[in-house]
Amino acid sequence: MTRARLYHPLLLCLTCMAAACAQHLLTADEAVSIALKNNYDILVAHNDAEIAKVNNTPGNAGMLPTVSISGSDNYSLNSGLEKLVTPPPAQITYNYVGSNVFAANALLNWTLFDGGKMFVTKKKLGELESLGMLQFKTKVLQTAYDVITAYYDVVRQKQQLASIRDVITYNQEQVTILQTSFGAGLSPKTTLLQAQIDLNVFRENALAQEVVITMAKRNLNLILCRDANEQFDVSDSIPLTYEPDTTQMVRKLYSSNMDIRSVQKQVEVARLSLHEARALALPRITVSGGYAASQMDNPQSSFYLNRTYGPLVDGGITIPLYQAGSVSRQIAAAKLSLSSTEYNLKNTKLDVASQLLNALDEFEIQRSLLQIEKGNDTLAKENLDISMARLRLGQSTSLELRQAQESYQDSRTRLINIEYNLKAAETKLRQLTAEL
Numbered sequence: 001m002t003r004a005r006l007y008h009p010l011l012l013c014l015t016c017m018a019a020a021c022a023q024h025l026l027t028a029d030e031a032v033s034i035a036l037k038n039n040y041d042i043l044v045a046h047n048d049a050e051i052a053k054v055n056n057t058p059g060n061a062g063m064l065p066t067v068s069i070s071g072s073d074n075y076s077l078n079s080g081l082e083k084l085v086t087p088p089p090a091q092i093t094y095n096y097v098g099s100n101v102f103a104a105n106a107l108l109n110w111t112l113f114d115g116g117k118m119f120v121t122k123k124k125l126g127e128l129e130s131l132g133m134l135q136f137k138t139k140v141l142q143t144a145y146d147v148i149t150a151y152y153d154v155v156r157q158k159q160q161l162a163s164i165r166d167v168i169t170y171n172q173e174q175v176t177i178l179q180t181s182f183g184a185g186l187s188p189k190t191t192l193l194q195a196q197i198d199l200n201v202f203r204e205n206a207l208a209q210e211v212v213i214t215m216a217k218r219n220l221n222l223i224l225c226r227d228a229n230e231q232f233d234v235s236d237s238i239p240l241t242y243e244p245d246t247t248q249m250v251r252k253l254y255s256s257n258m259d260i261r262s263v264q265k266q267v268e269v270a271r272l273s274l275h276e277a278r279a280l281a282l283p284r285i286t287v288s289g290g291y292a293a294s295q296m297d298n299p300q301s302s303f304y305l306n307r308t309y310g311p312l313v314d315g316g317i318t319i320p321l322y323q324a325g326s327v328s329r330q331i332a333a334a335k336l337s338l339s340s341t342e343y344n345l346k347n348t349k350l351d352v353a354s355q356l357l358n359a360l361d362e363f364e365i366q367r368s369l370l371q372i373e374k375g376n377d378t379l380a381k382e383n384l385d386i387s388m389a390r391l392r393l394g395q396s397t398s399l400e401l402r403q404a405q406e407s408y409q410d411s412r413t414r415l416i417n418i419e420y421n422l423k424a425a426e427t428k429l430r431q432l433t434a435e436l
Contacts, residue, residue, distance in 0.1 A: 062118040066108070112286065175196055292309065
């Protein structure tokens with residue numbers, strides 16, 4: 001073998017190791033942090049919350065006056081004929097005589113009383129601001145849940161690949177043993193060929209699993225709003241140290257769950273909308289004041305110069321007597337809207353309570369399964385090691401070893417999936433109680 005052929009596998013190995021080391025190790029907390037900064041759904045929800053905050057002002061509620069300044073200047077050239085009937089009769093003809101009319105004023109308008117509607121509207125704007133923030137937090141929790149489950153899905157697929165490679169190691173040793181046995185005339189060639197076929201199948205499975213990992217990483221990058229081909233690595237295990245306090249969770253569910261709190265705010269907003277509609281049937285008192293000035297220059301008028309200026313004050317009261325049933329319709333519609341939001345609140349409470357119980361049951365079931373499957377995994381690993389040792393001594397058959405390998409891989413797959421399901425159930429519980 002030439003020196004170049006010796007160095008080629010070593011160079012390839014070093015290249016692969018360098019590429020692996022170049023990948024950044026992304027933690028679950030770091031992934032959540034990136035999503036909270038980059039995720040477009042969160043950014044949109046944050047803008048919606050900010051819009052509600054910007055709208056929550058006394059002026060938007062109608063509690064403050066409006067002040068405006070206006071002015072105009074009109075210049076014209078006039079030609080005409082005037083006949084005076086007062087004695088002595090006279091006739092005046094003028095051509096292209098200029099006239100100018102200038103006016104300016106500053107005006108303040110203020111609604112002093114509108115049936116209390118402005119105060120109700122201000123409170124409603126405050127509730128809408130709170131609702132916007134709750135909806136933003138809901139989106140944050142949902143995104144955090146999506147990130148965590150997507151992250152540990154990558155970990156799960158990575159563990160699955162490690163399991164396949166572990167079995168490949170056993171298969172490679174099996175092929176080596178059978179090649180020696182066949183060369184010594186102790187086993188038929190068909191047994192060796194079958195072992196080689198099984199080894200190739202597991203290698204194919206490893207390649208397919210690498211594709212699954214790539215797709216899982218792309219899915220996580222999508223949630224993080226990063227380039228789909230952004231390279232990173234994840235941890236090798238799923239931490240499972242969570243111990244839920246069932247009594248505490250059930251007790252504080254209605255006060256902590258973001259979906260319930262959001263609908264509760266919607267009920268308050270609907271109730272305030274009803275008060276707004278009722279205020280439309282009450283009198284409205286307005287006042288306005290300001291300062292006005294005007295000047296007219298017209299040589300052809302009876303006054304060559306006419307100038308006026310001074311303050312002005314105006315007040316008014318409007319009493320709605322009949323508005324074609326408009327107020328009654330708005331009140332009726334507001335009552336129905338309030339009733340619908342109250343129904344929605346009851347339904348949301350039932351739904352969230354059911355989700356919590358389901359998540360708790362899922363968590364306990366997966367935790368019980370995990371304890372059982374850990375025992376199975378230990379037994380399957382020991383059985384595989386014994387079968388391999390027996391094969392080395394010529395005391396076992398390839399069929400027995402193949403069954404042991406399949407049993408071990410199935411146990412590893414179940415164990416990995418149970419760990420992921422347990423983590424997903426934990427994350428769901430944290431989301432429902434706003435602990436993410």
